[in-house]
Amino acid sequence: MVGLIASKLTSRSQTTIPSGVREVLGVGPGDQLGYVIEGAEVRLVNPKEGAHADPALDPFLALLQQEIAQHPEHLTGFPPALLARIQQVSAGIVIDHDAPIDSAVAL
Numbered sequence: 477m478v479g480l481i482a483s484k485l486t487s488r489s490q491t492t493i494p495s496g497v498r499e500v501l502g503v504g505p506g507d508q509l510g511y512v513i514e515g516a517e518v519r520l521v522n523p524k525e526g527a528h529a530d531p532a533l534d535p536f537l538a539l540l541q542q543e544i545a546q547h548p549e550h551l552t553g554f555p556p557a558l559l560a561r562i563q564q565v566s567a568g569i570v571i572d573h574d575a576p577i578d579s580a581v582a583l
Contacts, residue, residue, distance in 0.1 A: 489576070493520075513581075 483491045498504065501522040510523035544551065 481494050481496050483494055485491050493501075493503075493509070497520065501509070501520065503509065503522055508523055510521040512519040512521055
């Protein structure tokens with residue numbers, strides 16, 4: 477392991493990914509980067525390599541698939557009253573999915 481490699485944020489919260497980090501990730505201009513947030517730590521990953529995958533997701537989905545196959549009677553439809561309530565409380569709310577997040581996010 478190399479140790480800490482740092483970069484500086486600009487006034488627009490942008491940074492240049494250091495060459496050593498780009499080399500390890502195998503990324504270059506135009507490639508996407510992935511961010512894995514675990515508690516107070518963030519890992520930078522190459523999403524093409526699948527490094528961002530949640531190790532619990534595949535086993536959970538397999539369990540869910542098994543449960544649905546063995547007990548389809550447990551499935552129920554989405555309650556219309558709940559959908560109506562969601563639509564009521566969210567009416568008029570506009571979300572800009574491309575807007576930057578200005579504060580800490582807890583996942």
